[in-house]
Amino acid sequence: MHEAAGSIIRPGRRRAGVLTLFGFVLLAAQPSRAADTPDAAAGRTIAETGVLTGHVGCSACHLMNGAGQPDVGIPRLAGFSAAYLEQQLGYFAADKRSNSWMAPYARMLTQKQMQDVAAYYASLPEPPPPENDPASDGLRARGKEVFEKGVMANGVMPCGGCHGPAGQGMGTFAPHLAGQSAPYLLEQLRGWHQGKDRDPMGKMMATEAHAMTDADMQAVAAYLQSLPGPNAGAAK
Ligand code: HEC
Ligand code: HEC
Structure with a gap:
């Protein structure tokens, strides 16, 4: 008897579970509010002129096309996912990745500015590999x-x-x-x-x-x- 009752109740429970899950998926899939949407155009300005007077923009080292300066070990940023760039900026700012060149520049940025500048560099086409590569x-x-x-x-x-x-x-x-x-x-x-x-x-x-x-x-x-x-x- 109990078993029969159980088998009648169980499918209903399962359906409720599926509906709850569906609700969560819907919530998670909501588009983010406009204020949270990364703005690559604002990011371009950060790359060009920086965010504080008297300090250079990112392009002074990474260039506007994101090619970096391969010979002196300044990394290229074009070709990366925005998520990776934003994550690494967060690490530099929080001293979770130490680099004396990057830390002050990362600390100048708000979370939104990190998102914007990451979106800008991630949107760029990849520059060709460096010329005159001496490797055999x-x-x-x-x-x-x-x-x-x-x-x-x-x-x-x-x-x-x-x-x-x-x-x-x-x-x-x-x-x-x-x-x-x-x-x-x-x-x-x-x-x-x-x-x-x-x-x-x-x-x-x-x-x-x-x-x-x-x-x-x-x-x-x-x-x-x-x-x-x-x-x-x-x-x-
Ligand atoms: C003074 C030169 C300089 C400036 C200005 C500068 N960077 Fe950097 N950046 C570097 C160097 C050098 C590294 C390599 C750090 C290392 O070796 O860990 C680096 C690393 C990075 C990385 C990590 C790349 C990777 O592959 O993990 C990101 C992201 C980055 N910079 C973004 C920016 C942004 C955005 C700005 C402007 C807000 C900026 N940088 C300004 C010199 C600079
Ligand atoms: C098991 C997965 C895994 C394997 C295998 C692996 N990597 Fe990585 N690699 C990662 C992850 C994850 C990161 C990001 C690390 C971080 O953010 O500190 C990374 C980061 C790097 C970076 C830093 C890139 C940057 O822009 O700063 C270099 C360089 C690298 N890997 C080279 C290599 C090479 C060369 C090999 C093979 C010999 C290799 N990896 C094998 C997972 C892997």
Whole structure:
């Protein structure tokens, strides 16, 4: 008897559960209010002139086209997801990622300004890989091998598994690497290799870089710098 009653009641309960879940999904899918929508045009002004008188804009270092200055290790920002850029700005501002150049600029920004400037740089087409790259073909070939196959004997997983087969990044999970400055990439890898705790999202990279040789870090950085991003030259 009880069983029969249960079987009559249960489907109804399940339906109520599904309806509640549906309600949550609807709530989550509500478009955000206009005030919260990132404004890439406002972000462009921040990149150009900065937010405080007497301080330069981001473009003084990262340039207006987001190409950065590869030779001196200033990273490119074009080609990244807005979510990653905003997350890293938040880390610099909160001292969760330390860099003496970036910290003061990140601290000048409100959350909304971080969103806006991230939206601006994320909207740009990727610049072509830097010209006159001195890396040898042999070095790049080794880098390609490490990127695609890892060094499984040492526990180094294939980079492409997390960063995408073309180094294009995977949404908010792992950043874009294609076309990035080799000196910048090498500095980040060496930092993790030496045990530096870059930021709260860096744990996987610490494990990954720990087992890499310096020669392989140089090789993979050279290979990545030479990769045209999947959106190179195309407006997004
Ligand atoms: C004085 C030069 C300078 C200025 C101005 C500057 N940056 Fe940077 N930025 C750097 C350097 C150098 C790094 C690399 C930091 C490191 O090695 O950790 C960097 C890193 C970054 C990163 C992390 C990139 C990555 O791949 O993880 C972001 C995002 C960023 N900058 C955004 C900005 C924005 C937005 C502005 C303007 C509000 C700005 N920067 C202004 C020099 C600068
Ligand atoms: C298990 C997933 C995973 C694997 C495998 C992996 N990465 Fe990463 N990588 C990440 C994540 C997540 C981040 C973001 C870390 C952060 O925000 O601190 C990252 C960040 C990076 C950065 C910093 C990029 C920037 O713009 O600052 C570099 C460089 C990098 N990875 C290179 C590599 C290379 C080279 C390999 C292969 C040898 C590799 N990664 C393998 C997950 C991975």
